[in-house]
Amino acid sequence: MKKQNEKILTILALIVLGILVYLAENNLDAYKLRILNLGAIYITLGVSLNLIYGFTGQFSLGHAGFMAIGAYVTTLLVLPPYYKEMIYILEPLAWPFTVIHAPFIVALFLSGLFAAIAAFIIGLPVLRLKGDYLGIATLGFAEIIRIVANNIPRVTNGALGIKGIPEFTNLWWSVGVAVVTIYIIKGLIESSYGRALMAIRENEIAAEVIGINLTYHKVMSFTISAFFAGVAGGLFACLLTTIDPKAFMFVMTFNILIVVVMGGLGSITGTVLAAFLFNFFLEYLRPIEAGFNIGPIKIPQIPGMRMVTFSALLLVVILYKQKGLLGGFEFSWKGFFQFINKLFKNKRSSEGSTR
Amino acid sequence: MSLNLFLQNVANGLSLGSLYALIAIGYTMVYGILRLINFAHGEIFMLAPYFLYFGVLIFHLPWWASIIAAIALTAMTGMLSERIAYKPLRDAPRISALISAIGVSFFLQNLAIVVFSGIPKSVHRPAFFTRLYRFGEIRIQSTLFASIIVSSIFLTLLLYVVYRTKTGLAMRAISTDIETSRLMAADVNKAISITFIIGSALAAVGGILWGLRFPQLFPTMGMIPGLKAFIAAVVGGIGNIPGAMLGGLILGMTEILFVAFLPAVSGYRDAFVFLILILILLFKPDGILGKKVQEKV
Numbered sequence: 002m003k004k005q006n007e008k009i010l011t012i013l014a015l016i017v018l019g020i021l022v023y024l025a026e027n028n029l030d031a032y033k034l035r036i037l038n039l040g041a042i043y044i045t046l047g048v049s050l051n052l053i054y055g056f057t058g059q060f061s062l063g064h065a066g067f068m069a070i071g072a073y074v075t076t077l078l079v080l081p082p083y084y085k086e087m088i089y090i091l092e093p094l095a096w097p098f099t100v101i102h103a104p105f106i107v108a109l110f111l112s113g114l115f116a117a118i119a120a121f122i123i124g125l126p127v128l129r130l131k132g133d134y135l136g137i138a139t140l141g142f143a144e145i146i147r148i149v150a151n152n153i154p155r156v157t158n159g160a161l162g163i164k165g166i167p168e169f170t171n172l173w174w175s176v177g178v179a180v181v182t183i184y185i186i187k188g189l190i191e192s193s194y195g196r197a198l199m200a201i202r203e204n205e206i207a208a209e210v211i212g213i214n215l216t217y218h219k220v221m222s223f224t225i226s227a228f229f230a231g232v233a234g235g236l237f238a239c240l241l242t243t244i245d246p247k248a249f250m251f252v253m254t255f256n257i258l259i260v261v262v263m264g265g266l267g268s269i270t271g272t273v274l275a276a277f278l279f280n281f282f283l284e285y286l287r288p289i290e291a292g293f294n295i296g297p298i299k300i301p302q303i304p305g306m307r308m309v310t311f312s313a314l315l316l317v318v319i320l321y322k323q324k325g326l327l328g329g330f331e332f333s334w335k336g337f338f339q340f341i342n343k344l345f346k347n348k349r350s351s352e353g354s355t356r
Numbered sequence: 357m358s359l360n361l362f363l364q365n366v367a368n369g370l371s372l373g374s375l376y377a378l379i380a381i382g383y384t385m386v387y388g389i390l391r392l393i394n395f396a397h398g399e400i401f402m403l404a405p406y407f408l409y410f411g412v413l414i415f416h417l418p419w420w421a422s423i424i425a426a427i428a429l430t431a432m433t434g435m436l437s438e439r440i441a442y443k444p445l446r447d448a449p450r451i452s453a454l455i456s457a458i459g460v461s462f463f464l465q466n467l468a469i470v471v472f473s474g475i476p477k478s479v480h481r482p483a484f485f486t487r488l489y490r491f492g493e494i495r496i497q498s499t500l501f502a503s504i505i506v507s508s509i510f511l512t513l514l515l516y517v518v519y520r521t522k523t524g525l526a527m528r529a530i531s532t533d534i535e536t537s538r539l540m541a542a543d544v545n546k547a548i549s550i551t552f553i554i555g556s557a558l559a560a561v562g563g564i565l566w567g568l569r570f571p572q573l574f575p576t577m578g579m580i581p582g583l584k585a586f587i588a589a590v591v592g593g594i595g596n597i598p599g600a601m602l603g604g605l606i607l608g609m610t611e612i613l614f615v616a617f618l619p620a621v622s623g624y625r626d627a628f629v630f631l632i633l634i635l636i637l638l639f640k641p642d643g644i645l646g647k648k649v650q651e652k653v
Binding site: 129130133136137138141149151152251252258259263266304309311312313315316319320323324 | 395441444449456463466467470474579583586590594621623624626630633634638641
């Protein structure tokens, strides 16, 4: 298929997506919208983690920390100054934060920028490490970010957290950011940079031998990944309307890692699917703990049963689908039409045989 | 700081460090053999004091019997978790096993919420464990002695098993090269099960001592000590048993002394621990006692 035609198809698909978002925004209730929003934010998070881990092969467990940076930057920027003065009860807000105020889109961009700067500073020394050691070191940095957030009440309101953040995030924002993230990261992967990143993943020494600058590429991938994690953090804050340091514990990173691995490492399509399924199941298992009837047997209400079922489900999936749900499969228009063609042909040939 | 206060802090650091050491062993042994960060280890640790609590409260067992039962049950849970969640993934990509470990961790934590309820439980400690000993100015709770003595006993026992018995030999052989040891007729599955039993039993001992020292139980209590013990294992050189013990002691001591010397920034205690971890990783990535592995092209 020609590149031109693929572009047109992609634009058509985006228009369809836009119509769907419009319909969802106008017809669904707040609860369902929230799940969809979370799903879209998880797509951004998952795809960005996939860039550093799935495509570059660098085991990073720092996403929760970058999210935290993004969430606090956005919060401090979008809250109106008079409101900020009101909620910092224990200790007054420090100077520059008392006056700054910015529209949502600027706040989101700055969230990403600050997360990226943090990632650059962390990444330079740490990305020399390999495998699990890198994972532990980045996890350590994420926890340090969280602990610092806990200890500077003049900026973050400490462990109390910040409530009453304006709910700017809607599907237009969350899906929009997810689409932009996928577009940029896919573009990056298909460029010569992306080839270099994948070469580093396959064999670091070989990549170095053919002249790929390891530090440069690793730090670039890490920084870009953190940028989108920061933006997602900002969306996250303006969706939940309340944040505190506890929300960004390493469990958050684990959730994103689960999404990426479940979807299949190095597959953006897989991440998108897994991000959606993850949030869908997390919410739609709620009836389990509310108590229900199976015929004559009455299952009482058991709080916590939802997460038990969810983690059991997770275990089953990883035990039977060891390479994730899609296992590295990537959606493309070419593959899509081949698939349709095959379906069509099979149908014809089976019709032919019955005749 | 007076000398007495300093000694008091050292004693506290030793007792906390010995608990970290007990938990760190499980991480380091499993990593040594399977190259798996067993994120569920902190949850195994959490189960033990709960078992003890219910043994005493519901089954009215005497303390000693309840402690033995709790250790046995916890060790069994650890072994079962390996059989169910890690064994089928032994040849899968390593990340799958890690996700499985995270899954087991979520599962046990939430099962604990369902079965034990999320409301924190306070442990009723027998009088023996709350007795205070005075040495001049220094006051030391008996649990502090208990944790140091009990951990020394168990750690000596562990060193004996690993370095002086045939099972230990098999375990060490497998951690060096799993395929070759299989060819040498080492029972890999058995050795791995024993590794999990020993690691979980030591975590159970640590958990029980923890419950007696900080007498409040809640389903997420294993997360932070688990993470700290894991850091201890890395600091000491992951895969290395004496290293895990040393790392645990260093970590416990650092934590207590950091707060003692710099009370103004005590909130940053954990951040300091992570900073040490990162510095060690950067300058001596194989830990204090770890051996350097030369990378082959």
